[in-house]
Amino acid sequence: MTRSTFRRATVPSLFALAALTACVVNLNFTYAVTGQAVHAVETTNTINSAVAIDLTKQSDIQAHKANIQDLTIGSVDMTISAVQSDNTIATVTGTLVLRPDGGAADGSQDVLVGALTAFPITQGSSIHLLGTPALDAFALSTVKGTGLCSAFIKGSTTGGMTADFAVDLKLSLSMAYDAGL
Secondary structure (H helix, E strand, C coil): CCCHHHHHHHHHHHHHHHHHHEEEEEEEEEEEEEEEEEEEEEEEEEEEEEEEEEEHHHHHHHHHHHEEEEEEEEEEEEEEECCCCCCEEEEEEEEEEEEEEECCCCCCCCEEEEEEEECCCCCCCCEEECCCCHHHHHHHHHCCCCEEEEEEEEEEEEECCEEEEEEEEEEEEEEEEEECC
């Protein structure tokens, strides 16, 4: 009887000890880039403009960088926050992609965030794009590296050939890190 009681008391304790030694913390947070200027005068009705993303400025990522096991991009929101009077672009049909720091200018290392279909370049226009496993792998690789990347708005445009507007990007992220308990 004593032996059976000992086993019943010991087994949950062992599970609790195992949980403490492998404690992984999940943290949800948002990284935002606001008011980034997109300015170009194109010779054709195309756009290929970058918005810098610097994850080294995100305190949670930097605090746990060495112990990050997983980083998930749940979604990316892009909003046109301002349109200048000389902007003549009406819409963009193309893609929003992420490019690693030092990535090839030909776009061969770009990771697709999502498609833009006749996306209006008017103040307040926005699009909500869901994350993918490829974006998750890209995000983890980025934070394990320099922490820098760029979002590129690429595609064909309608209207004129002068882009002069500002965008806000919001990345909804989830990070799992080993708390080392």
